[in-house]
Amino acid sequence: MVNSAPDAVDSATDTLSDHELMLAVRDGELDALGELFERHHGPLYGFLVKLTGQRTAAEDIAQTVFQRMLKYRHTYRDDGSFTAWMYHLGRRCAADHFRKNNAAPAATDPSQLQDHADDTPHAGDRAATRDDHALLHSALGRLDRDDREVLLLSRFQELSFAEIAAILECSVGAAKVRAHRALRELRDTYFQLQKEKLT
Amino acid sequence: MNCTHAQERFADVFDGRLAAADTAEVRAHLASCPDCQREYSALARTLAALDALPDARPGPALRKNFYAMLEEEKNSAASVAAATARHRHHARVSLWRWILAPAAAGVLALGGFLLGTRFATPAPAPAPGLDPATARIIADLQARVDSVGQLVGMSLLQQRSTSERLQTVLATLDKKNPDQKVISDLIGLLALDPSTNVRLSALDALYPHANQPIVRSGVLATLPREQNPLVLVAMIDFLVAARDREAAPELEKIVRNETIDQGVREAAKRGLAQL
Structure with a gap:
């Protein structure tokens, strides 16, 4: 920090x-x-x-x-x-x-791509990683906003599901179900985009 | 454990929030179920990709703008606190004006009365043996001397300190029927005295005589000269309490004048409604 x-x-x-x-x-x-x-x-x-x-x-x-x-x-x-x-x-x-x-x-902000550079030694790997991040951003952008919210809160913000439920104003059980459903949605979209890229 | 139960618990397994025994149960199911293995693996890869997304860092503008906003709010909060303190001070002044000052005047008047009855020398009686015409002349001369004394006293008033002038104004309160000179001196003080407190006290001293047209017209004539919002509001209250309908045009002027303090204009507006 x-x-x-x-x-x-x-x-x-x-x-x-x-x-x-x-x-x-x-x-x-x-x-x-x-x-x-x-x-x-x-x-x-x-x-x-x-x-x-x-x-x-x-x-x-x-x-x-x-x-x-x-x-x-x-x-x-x-x-x-x-x-x-x-x-x-x-x-x-x-x-x-x-x-x-x-x-x-927006599905992906092109200016974001510059921030995705990492420490991977080979240029080819770095490009692949950047592409992968861009695909994931695109997949995130295609989720419903509610799904995206719950997924991001549950993965990144070190919040308990009780706190997430309070933020989303729903029950703990509903928050968990929504988070898992959002993850499956993201997986489907992300894999679909990967397939499209390969073909 | 069947597939549905196992998949329902994937999220908790990923989060590491599932009890060890339950996690072991899910893993045992995964070991024997290729479909669930594929599902679990795909979700795990997605999560890994998600967790690998680099954190974006904000530009310097966010911090700069935040602290600018914080400073602004602090200044604003300080202004509100100062305004509250001013309001409390005003409330204390009002308390003094309406309760303590009249009470103090009453105590002074009572003290003066008691001292007077105990120590004052009796008024000289006309010498015996004078004819009525001579007695009238002497009485007239005595009245003139008293009047000159009052005039000199009020003229010297302006040369005294603020607290002395205040005491003099308060002393007039014990006069049930002060002569017109005292009344006009009070109006003079209301119009000209440099001290806000003396002007307010003079107005208080005029309250018992608000039924006299000369008092009402004196206060009304002084109104346009007054600059202090506190005194202005007190004068408006005076005229409204006296039910002086002749004050209405002057109050309307105040309401329309946008350069005058908002509190004064609102007092004038309220006063007009009551008149």
Whole structure:
């Protein structure tokens, strides 16, 4: 995690949990949100890039999420989970973004492909990996947004299914079923795209 | 375990959230079922590909914009806190104006009365043996001397400190029927005194005499000169309490004047509704 918090963020906040920090924000210590930003903006942004397929949109939405945290800080509950609340706001903001732009997420953002370079030594392997990532992004882009959300939350964000269920406002059992169904959908689409590429 | 049960548990196996005994049961089924093996393998490859997707990193603008927004919110929160403090101060001033100041004036008046009855020398009676005409002349002269004394006293008022001027204004409250000079001096203080507190106290001192047309017209004439929103609102309240319908055009002017403080304009609007 990048951690170059400005001086405004008190180093004493390092030892506090996310929940304690958010309670402090709620009680008027707004600087505590700086530490929460440093801890979470990276994973949140990553989730939003995969969800929207667009880097610019993901940045805008992440910004809006932290803006809403400030605006609605008084609604944060004593028994809340900060991460679940953040992703709850995240998917709401993403839904608003899609509604405003009246567009489904892009299957693949070509500018993303540059970011997929990895440490594979051979150029041919690197190209294959990039292609594979692009195919997976395309497959993700073809899922329903609800399926994509549950899959990304369950794989990347280190959330329990209880928290995912709270974010999606459904039961734990329903969240599990939806996550598994989404994975099967992704597999079908991903393999189909691989076949199409080979032929 | 049949295929349906096994496949229902794949997600938990992938997450590592299944109990060891249940996981072993699923693996035992996989070992004997080629269909489930294919399903499991395909899902595992998809998940591996998904987990291998590199994390995108946000540009510097996100952090920059976030801290700019945070600063803005902090300033805004500080402004709200300052406004709340101002409001509380205003409430304290109002408490002083409407409850404590009259109470203090009452205590002063009572004290003055008690001291007066105990120590004051009795008024000199006309000397015996004077004819009625001479007695009238002496009484007239006495009244003129008293009036000059009042005039000099009020003129010197402006040269005193703010607290002394306040005390003098409060002292007028114990006069049940102050003469017109005292009334006009109070109106003069309301119009000209540089201290907001003295002007507010002068207005308070005029309240018992709001039934006099000269008092109402004096306050109304002073209204356009006043700049302080607090005093303006108090004057509007005074005119409305006095049911002075002649104040309506002046209040309408205030309502229409967008350069005047919003609170004053709202007070004028409310006042117009009551008039």
